[in-house]
Each structure stands twice: as structure tokens, then as C-alpha cells.
Amino acid sequence: MAAVRDSREMAAENPAVELAKSHLVQPWPYAGSIGAEARTLVTSGDGVYLIDGDGKKLIDGPAGMWCINVGHRREELARVMYEQAMELSYNTPWYTMNAPSAELSRRIAEYAPGDLNHVFYTTGGSSAVETALRFMQFYNNVRGRPEKKQILSRGGAYHGSTYLSASLNGRPRDRDWMDAADDLVVKLSSPDPFRRPKGMSAEAFCDFLVDEFRDTVKAVGAQNIGCFVGEPIQASGGVIIAPAGYLKRIRDICRENDILYVSDEVVTGFGRLGHVFASEELFDIEPDMITFAKGVTSGYFPLGGVVISERLLKDLNRSNHPDAMFGHGLTYTSHPVGCAVALKNLDLLEGGILDHARAVAPYFQQRLKTLEDLPLVGEVRGAGLMACVECVADRESKDPLQLDKDVGKRIDQHCHELGLLVRPLINMCVMSPPLVITKDQIDHLVAILREGISRTMDDLRKEGVWQG
Template structure:
């Protein structure tokens, strides 16, 4: 049974479509019987790390919106930047003009990106950033005279976006149950999640298996057919799935050896979530060919994303035998001056002590949540920096979630909201990525509420006859 990723409970809607009342707002990821009639919990106000719902409940914003409200809600400085830029230069077309905020932001990003990633293509969000990277890979290989080198390698458990091509990379089963995609262009590898590795494998053996699997795929398809490998350093929407210790470096090395572009999807992990502007090098020790980013770059105050691109790729493109070939790709709101102005100020604010704060408080955040592993319903608490996932299991021997009610995450979220905490429920998991301004007393309160909510959910499941071990 699949479910939507709602962060707040929906009002009950009868199965009979004739009995539902139409609702004008269509929201992301509805189920068929609720389309055009679904009402989700309404938020009416926010401040700092809190949101307030229509019933007046003040809730800690556990997901920071959707991994993005890194500086918290109602930040007066960012609100002023929005206003001031709108009253200066509101918009200019990126197709034939430029603007100062975009040029300044590009320079700032190039100065902070790893290796030779000295150029940025600005987009409207993470999906369009990933899409840009994939289209650039295709354009690059066309210019090189390798039009067959277009396969894209992704992983089970991955999430890379909602456009047709970026969504085709997603590795969560519910993303493809009823939705079409460009499956012929994509190959999927095993999810690098050691929690669900075979019981007879050590973590090191599991990592070796993952690397061998990629090597085998390269041999089978041919390196001359594979254009790119794309990976989130931590698979965020899959449930904060943590890779094995050297997995990222080893996969990057395989890409280098086989002329496969490595695209690091840092839509979640960049801009402070792990305590750094970009995490690819500072946390995981690699210099990818491209980095896709979004969300935290404007702290959620304006839709903006982008793709960092290496000097090497652009040098090859400029020196190709097709100097007039057009990279015919762009968006109406690429390089939007308001978004760029907000991003500039966001980076400045993050570098004024906030990145250090994240690095200092992250161990306390992780240790506090890890204490919940003494609860029988909790199979694992995992994470890094200020992102964490709690996975509920039916039994700790097999780590099997399938005997549980597959809406257990929503059950926990419901009880958390009763106590003052908003989560992001994902089937049998709960995800947290609070605003980076969070303090220790907030973390203590989050942990207390989670303990209460998970205990209540456990009691419910037992009363309803679910077998837990």
C-alpha cells in the first residue's frame, strides 16, 4: 500500500466520489479518490522554528518546510531583501539580458563550490536543476560525437525531482506505481542503505557488493553508453538513508575511470544542512562534475535552484568542432533578480556563525534522537548534521516493516502534532530537518514529543492486533 507524503493529516474523505465536495486547490501527490476534494491541515502563521495551524496549535517545524527553511520563518532581513529588490529591479529576461544580483550570486557560488565548479546555471528549483544537468550531459556527448552515451545511472531509494526526466530517476516504488517515466534512459542500482543489507553481510562487504554492482553494470552496458551517475550524498526523501563510509568516494572513482559524469544532487545537503555551503567535498571528499542545488539557497523564501558546472566540461564544449551548436535550454525565471538577491543574503547570514552552529549542535541533535532506539517500534535512528530519519519496524530481527500498518509514519505525525511537533511522514518512517537556528532546548522538546508519539502509536498498533517483536 502506498501513501502520499503529506506533512499534515488530511480531513477524512469518503471513498464514494459522488459524496465529496470539490476543492479548488490541487496539492502534490494526492491519491485518486481524493483528487480535487482533498483538504490538508492548514498552516496560518509562522515564526522562528514554529508554525501555527488553523486550530491555533503552535508546532515545531520539524521538516523546516521541506528541507528548506534553514534560517527559520519570518526572518526580517530576508523579508526586506525581497521587498527592496522587487522595488529596484523586479524581473528581467535571462534569455537576452543579465542582472547584477545573478552575476554576484554566481561569483559567490563559484568561490564556495569544490574543485573547478566555477560556473552556475540558475533554475527555479531542484527538479529543474537536475533536469539541466541531464540535458547538459546529453548536449556535451552530442558535441563529442558520442550520441549513444546517454544512459543515466541512479539508485533505488533515490529522489531527484518531479519533471518527467528527473522523476524517471527516482527509486522509490510509489513514484512509479501509477506514473510513467523515461525508464529506457535510466538504470537503477541497489539502494546503499546498510540498515537493510543482507543479514549475512558486514557493512564493508555490503559496500564491496555495491561497488561491484556498478562495475558489472558498466561492463554490461558499456562505458561508451553511460553518460552520468547521479547521487544524493544522503538519500533524503528516501528516509535519510546513509551510505556506507567509503561508498561515495569509490563510486566517484569508478565514474572518473570510465568517463562517466558524476552529478551530486545536493538539493538537501547543501547550504548548511550538514554544516557547510556544499557537502560534496567538505563532508564526502569528492569533486563532482556537477552539483544540483536548491531549497536552502534562499532558505525557502523564494523558488531558486541551480547547477554548478566544472571548467573542464565547459572548456571541452567551447573547443568542440560544433561552435554554433545551441544548448537550447532555459527557464522564464532563471536568474530571477529577487531570488538571487535573497540567495546572496542567505549565504551571508549562514556564514555569520550559523554554519559553525550547525557543526556544533549536530552531535547533540543526533545523540538525542538516537536515544529513541530503546523504543520497541524503532528499528533505527540515522542521520548526519541536522537531518535525521526514524524507521519503524515490526520486528528487530528482520527489520521488516511490512507487517506494520504502512501509514505508521502518519500515525506518529498525528500524535506529534497533538504535542506540538510537525514531522514529515514517509510510510513507516519519520523525517526531520529542522531550521538551522534550532537550539538544545528545542531538540529536547522534539525528542520528548517523539517518545510520547511513538509510544502512543505502539499502543494503538498492539490494540489493533499488529504483531510486534
């Protein structure tokens, strides 16, 4: 591979690098380097840009982790954080409450579809999904259905890193060395049209997925299935967009069989697809619960939550066990600073950022689609301001691993040198920039990504591992 400067070299003079290698355990580490690893050092951000430890200016292609929706260095959010902390920095949610969480609940309920009128706050996406699953268990226990606990999930899914939420994950390598609650989870096929059986139409693939879902419900027994959890678009699975009409048909089957539908909008919510919530606006579904996080504060403060249907709460109110307790909560549930930041973040989204995101999204998708003329690129897919460039050994086999399991990382390293931060996922490059990105910045992003992929193709040819 061509010499590409490693991030550990780039900021070697910064003491943070050595401190990290001596003391910091990074997320998702490998056993061979755990506790002794330094990753790309980032020192500051502004708008759609980051500055690394070497002083290089980078377009923040992943928007942090799908979350910096209104962009870096928004003084409005920093000021609200300070003002709320000076007014009330914390209150215990066990026996007190605060005004920002109540007001935020009202505003979120206004955007949520159907009768999703109640909000339980968490610290992030994993704990939001965990909360939805524990609520499903509590709901069925109170209703006298303790056997109704199985959870339906899909290949390619990513729902979190806590024990129960991680048990739903269906991405390659996520759980190779990790334990999971496999007795509670039933996995369905990935709804990935790019990898549907050869010769099968998208419509026939949709029918296959729906039939599989219906057959699974019949085989497991609706009386044993508590919920289905699905992302409107599978984000970390590679921006997988299921065939048209699939989600609505799945919702109908859930409703027919008294299976709760949990729409995981941790990524797709708060503007990523141009709306606060995408479930109804784009996919015509009214879930029983929606999980959210990330964009709710644009990453400025850890906050997540679950929006819950009025119907479910009324079922609990009418039960024969009015004293049954939902024994679940977090120290930072309804955190006043996080909720205050989220309120101001909603103001910014409503003040023009959602309109801007909807306006530039078609251009973003169109420009990225031009990369499909590169031989290494199998498909570019996406919606709103999220997209994936999937690289393959060849377009006939669509095999990503014959090529190089870390080709995405190779592309990211070249792009870093050129001024773009990419999120590499094995053989894929994910792009989900801040919603404030302009058309000129999109052009620059795509130009760098094209050059990064081109340089990677040259490397692979020189190494003799690919002749495309």
C-alpha cells in the same frame, strides 16, 4: 486507532479549507481524493515554529521541505525581497542579465569544489536535476557521442518530479502509476546499510555496491553511459547514508570511464550538513556538476541551479561545433529577486548559522538515537541536522509493511496534537529542523516524538496488529 483530530476538522471554520477542497489540487494526491482534499492548514511561522489553522504551535520538524534553513520570519530576507522587487522585479534571461545573479554565481563558485566555477539557475530542485541531465545530453551530442546518454541511479533515490528527473527516482510507490523514461535509466541497488544482507559487514556491503557499479558499467558499456546521479545522503529515501568510502570509490570509477558524476545536493547543500556543499567537505569527492535548491534561499523564494565544471565548458569551447546551442532555459532563470534573497541567505549562513548547525548537530543525533530503546523503532540514523526514525514490525525481519504502511502518518498525527510537525514516509519519520534550532528545542522535539511513537504503539497493540 485512538481518536486523533484530523487537520480538516482542526481548521474547519477557516474558509481556506473549503476553498482547497473545492478548487486546489495538492501535490502527490490519491485518485480517490484528488481535487477534494484539505491538508493541515498553516497560518504563520516564527523561528523553528509554525502556527496551524487551529492556533496550535508546532515545531517545524521537516523545516518545510528540508528548506527553511535560517528559520521562519527572517526580516532580513523579507526586506531584501521587497527592496529588490522595487529595484528590479524581473528581467528576461534570454537577452538581458542582472547583477544579483552574477554576484551569487561568484559566491557559489567559491564554495564549490574543484573547478566547478559556473552556475546555471533554475526554479527548484527538479528543474536543477533536469538541467544537469539535459546538459549531459548536449555535452555528448556536441562531442560526437550521441549514444552516451544512459543515466545511472539507485534504489531509494529521489531526484525530482519533472519527467526526466522523476525517471531517476527509486523510492517505493513513487512511480507505481506514473510513466518514466525507463529506456534512459539504469538502476543500481540502494546503498542502505540497515537493509544489507544478513551477516554481511558494512565493509563487505560497500564492496558489493562498488562491484555492482563496476559490473553495470561493463555490462552497459561506458561508451553508452553519460552520467551517474547521486545524493550524498539519500534524503527522501529515508536519510540513507552509504558505507564509508563508497561515494569516493564510485567517483573514481566514473572518472576512469569518462562518466559524469552529478552530486545532487538539493537537500544536503546550504547548511543541512553544516557546510554550503557537502560533496568535498564530508565525502571527499569533486563532482562534475552539483545541483542545489531549497536551502539556497531557505525556502523564501523558488530558486535552484547547477554548478558546472570548467573542464566541461572548455570541452564545448574546443569542439568542432561552436554554433551548437544548449536549447534550454526557463522564464525565471537567474531571477533577480531569488538571487538577491540567496545572497542575503548566504550572509546569514556565514554570519554564524553554519557554525551553530555544526555545533548542535552531534547533540541532535545523540538525542534522537535514544529513541532506539522503543520496540517499534528499528533504527535511528542521520548526519548534520537531518535524521530518520525507521519503524519496523520487528527488528529481526526489518519488515516495515507487515506492521502498517502508514505507521509514520499515525505517529505524525499524535505528534501534531503534542506540538510537533513530522514528515512521515510510510514507516519512517524524517526530522530536518531549521538550522537555528537550540538544544532545548531539540530536547522538546525528541520528547514529543517519543510520546507520539509510544501512543502509536499503544494504538497498534489495542488493534491487535502488533504485539511488540
